[in-house]
Amino acid sequence: MTDTGAIPLPTLRPTPFDPPTELAELRESRPVTPLAYADGHQGWLVTSHALARDVLADRRFSTRSELLHHPVAMPGQGPARPAPPGMFLSMDPPRHTRYRHLLTGEFTVRRMRRLGDRIEEVTGTFLDAMERQGPTADLVEAFAAPIPAVVICELLGVAAEDQKRFLDESAALLRPGNSHEETMAAFVAMQGHMMELIQARRVTPTNDVLGGLARSDLTDEELANIGFTLLGAGLDTTANMLALGTFALLTHPDQLAVLRAAPERIEQVVEELLRFLGIIPFLIRTALEDVELGGELVRAGQTVTVSLPAANRDPGRFPSPDTLDLGRTGGSHLGFGHGVHQCLGQQLARVEMRAAFPALFARFPSLRLAVAPDEVPLRTDMAIYGVHRLPVTWDAR
Template sequence: MTETEAITMPTVRPTPFDPPEDLSRLRETRPISPLAYPDGHRGWLVTGHALARDVLADKRFSARSELRHHPVEEPGQGPAQAAPPGMFISTDPPVHTRYRHLLAGEFTVRRMRRLTERIEEITTAHLDAMKRQGPPADLVETFAMPIPALVIGELLGVPEEESERFQAQGGRMTQMDLPREERIATFLALQAHMKELVLAKRAKPTDDMLSGLTRSDLTDEELTNIGFMLLGAGLDTTANMIALGAFALMRHPGQLAVLRAEPDRIDQIVEELLRYLSIIPFLVRTALEDVELGGELVRAGQSVTISIPAANRDPGRFPDPDTLDLLRPSGGHVAFGHGVHQCLGQQLARVEMQAAYPALFARFPSLRLAVEPDEVPLRTDMLIYGVHRLPVTWDLG
């Protein structure tokens, strides 16, 4: 692989809902392509669905943060470092296995479904507040962000009065253009608040996830970092899926009609929105040894960037993939990753979306954008894609 062969990571989206067009072209012509990283590293970009799953399931590819090169420029990103204790998503087995095992019991499908009633209560309360306030409203601020913030906060045992502070700091952590000094300050402040919470749970346990984990052999540092990671992962991703999904449904009235007509198929509807929107732009793994992948030789030490949106739009796996089809059998998408690192909180995210979408459009049948579609500010400056704001309005009555 020569420098002239390597491309840079495509980032420009043609529409709010479609991935960069260059990703589709690469998937068709070369589903594993040489990639030039901003730090001068030369690695690879995977755009095909089958290859994406192969990399994510292969133990020869590491998730360790100290080995990883980032495919896009992040001004606030410092040098690569090993993950601190508890940040298990950036570790490999057996370290990863220990943490995953401790947390798996907290994120079972059964437990998440038991939360449905409480999630529905939170959703209804915010819809009531929207109705009292009246149109117009920012759907991100009034609905999409506070619901997962309260849910993950209750799971972790974050006091409700602290929820807004955690929410604001967590959001800043995903801002790609945040200067390094501000990123560090935000990280340290959020970490300090989480440590206070961990110590409070040790002193006086309550019925929440952090309190339960204090009974394990995890140290305060490990618990603090686990709580920090779960708060960020459980808040920003789900909030952006709710908001971007609502935006997509309003722009696809035929599919919105499907949502209203087929409430019993909400599970399938959510899976298609996850596939179609794919708000996590990429995952990165690093080869621990030489690996032949898709006819190319990936050398030990080279990073491989997996484009989640490109993989989820692969026509070899999903017929007519660029069409939003809420009745499509969308199983097999990689919106939550794949393999041992597949998102631990995916069932919680699903339950929240399954509650949010039907309730929102049932309460406000005339819900629509309050601005032109191209005036909606997109989160192209953030690690997790979505919208910064979603101005909406509806008919009174």
């Protein structure tokens, strides 16, 4: 690439809920912008909603891990290598298609909705504990993190007595500042325990997700890597949506009043929070051939970074996009991606949020921050954005 105007990815957020200001400026002036990557690669940054959809739906752009360059340095990241068997998120069709087809049957909308009663029960359990230990709490530790953790563990068939071990290993894998060696050690430990689950299901079939997959032609290695992928994907994303979403509602009292007045509109509320918050900063793809994109020529081998927060704040798609509006209708956000790699667990995440937000605010009508908003520690050092802690308080009954 000869263009010397490549810039580093903007990362400084002006507020806890808004993407970097430069992204809006780029979307207006040059929605496909030359981007300087952490390893010296020069690729592109996409900031418009329409062009983001184009990239994510175009099979000329690859998700293969050995082809990708990261726009920011990733702690604990090793050299680029092909994805091991079962790590379907980093594969292209037709390899990706095989795994996705098998998994789609385990994550149908109907099955996820049937989980609603159990998710409400899990939510109530943690609200009960929070109320007993109150009237202050860290909402991340007491509520946002454990709900999706229990749900995904139960979906995978992790016994209650083993869940803490799995979750501790998952936390170790995601710990900020890990070296590559520490990350790999945590991965090996978790993969070993996942293999124990797989082998048990080979002997005694079960009705959980891993039990269903064990009846396919997948190898133990494939199953273990799929389980690992699902566990990681099912934990961090929903937990941060619950915590950051609560933070946003508590600091937008007019919008919280909308939820309180009409909890039956929770589906609309969840979609707007997904659009507005943008906890996944970007998705990356690499061109398999030369592609014309938004008036620019992306050369084969160049990586394209798609800014989801910028796309979801595009005024060409969403009126007043920088306003949190729980009454908003229409417009399809990209919070779960787009195309063949659109998030497999999106219906599960929706069911969890639809249960958790109304229950939280119904149980604690006086819920409020226990610190000033600028004292809430933000996850600017993590791949998934959110808050490290969310101190809250309420009036004891």
